[in-house]
Amino acid sequence: MATKKNLNIGMIGYGFMARTHSNAYRRVGNFFNLDYKPVLKKVCGLVEAEAQAFADSWGYEAVTTDWRSVVEDKNIDLVEICVPNSLHAEIAIAAAEAGKMVVCEKPLARNAAEALAMTEAVEKAGVLNFVSFNYRRIPAVTLAKKLIDEGKLGKIFHYRANFLQDWTISADVPQGGKDTWRLDAKSAGSGVTGDLLAHCIDLAVWQNGSIKDVNAMTETFVKERKNVETGKVEPVTIDDACTFFCRFANGSMGNFESTRYARGHKALFTFELNGEKASIRWDLHDLHRLQYFDHRDEGIVRGWRSIHVSDGDQPYMKHWWVPGLQIGYEHSFVHQAADFLEAAAKGENARPTFRDAYETARICDAVLKSATDGQWVSL
Numbered sequence: 001m002a003t004k005k006n007l008n009i010g011m012i013g014y015g016f017m018a019r020t021h022s023n024a025y026r027r028v029g030n031f032f033n034l035d036y037k038p039v040l041k042k043v044c045g046l047v048e049a050e051a052q053a054f055a056d057s058w059g060y061e062a063v064t065t066d067w068r069s070v071v072e073d074k075n076i077d078l079v080e081i082c083v084p085n086s087l088h089a090e091i092a093i094a095a096a097e098a099g100k101m102v103v104c105e106k107p108l109a110r111n112a113a114e115a116l117a118m119t120e121a122v123e124k125a126g127v128l129n130f131v132s133f134n135y136r137r138i139p140a141v142t143l144a145k146k147l148i149d150e151g152k153l154g155k156i157f158h159y160r161a162n163f164l165q166d167w168t169i170s171a172d173v174p175q176g177g178k179d180t181w182r183l184d185a186k187s188a189g190s191g192v193t194g195d196l197l198a199h200c201i202d203l204a205v206w207q208n209g210s211i212k213d214v215n216a217m218t219e220t221f222v223k224e225r226k227n228v229e230t231g232k233v234e235p236v237t238i239d240d241a242c243t244f245f246c247r248f249a250n251g252s253m254g255n256f257e258s259t260r261y262a263r264g265h266k267a268l269f270t271f272e273l274n275g276e277k278a279s280i281r282w283d284l285h286d287l288h289r290l291q292y293f294d295h296r297d298e299g300i301v302r303g304w305r306s307i308h309v310s311d312g313d314q315p316y317m318k319h320w321w322v323p324g325l326q327i328g329y330e331h332s333f334v335h336q337a338a339d340f341l342e343a344a345a346k347g348e349n350a351r352p353t354f355r356d357a358y359e360t361a362r363i364c365d366a367v368l369k370s371a372t373d374g375q376w377v378s379l
């Protein structure tokens with residue numbers, strides 16, 4: 001057996017996303033035959049005791065409270081950024097200038113200007129870069145992309161997607177701080193547009209091509225919330241809900257909706273494409289299934305079918321269990337780790353890159369501008 005080369009990872013952050021990424025690096029070598037062996041070298045967090053507990057749990061060798069010590073560490077090959085959006089740009093640019101590979105959680109930045117600066121930094125430095133839009137690598141979603149690329153749907157007429165949650169309905173939920181920074185525009189940049197719709201937009205552009213123009217509306221239902229950091233009740237400047245229409249370059253129409261005020265929905269994420277020959281739809285709550293309708297079927301049996309994505313000839317599934325057994329959300333991060341490491345061993349970027357994520361940021365900015373101006377915005 002060939003000797004594997006260690007890839008030393010420095011993790012910035014120790015929250016939810018840092019757990020998903022750490023779990024992926026710990027598991028990927030058990031299921032994928034890769035040239036690189038991920039090594040959890042150092043983790044950085046604000047509170048040393050919490051960072052140490054995270055390191056103990058996941059097996060990181062060292063702990064720091066200063067992200068610069070990760071970036072400047074000559075033993076670190078890859079810098080993973082899993083912190084609030086406001087910190088992405090500074091860390092990523094510094095990591096690129098230090099010659100590190102950079103993986104960043106989505107969204108790439110708070111806005112397109114920051115995303116462009118990050119993109120230019122990694123491209124100027126010539127370092128490998130990747131953005132964690134993990135839903136691309138849920139096998140049923142990857143299969144949907146394959147069917148579209150093969151032309152099974154024919155000409156696309158409609159793309160629709162939604163991402164619905166309900167966790168901020170109470171006015172008692174604060175803004176800012178470690179747990180609710182997503183409600184603070186200074187940390188997050190935007191609300192559901194940058195957090196949830198970014199996922200929808202990334203998949204849409206990946207599956208259906210570029211977006212030409214958008215027409216949006218947003219709403220902030222709770223106008224003021226207590227700020228955890230200041231202790232004062234302050235205006236809320238993020239979007240609680242956003243709906244937008246768009247036109248794709250291929251002539252199809254798009255309809256997108258996202259909200260944190262859909263009572264009863266914790267994480268309802270769906271997309272559907274309607275084509276000349278066939279349609280497909282997918283639901284995160286049934287993530288291992290792809291719904292497929294083919295008009296070319298004989299009329300007597302024509303109808304929606306449910307494809308259970310578990311066979312070895314379907315995306316990623318040959319690496320897991322026997323046909324019929326399903327996998328889950330966390331496996332999408334294992335898949336993206338595998339794809340990143342496989343590409344990195346060849347000196348290549350996996351997708352989406354910072355450049356890809358910059359395009360998503362441009363669309364998010366256009367959506368917010370359209371909602372503010374009350375008119376169509378071209379990209």
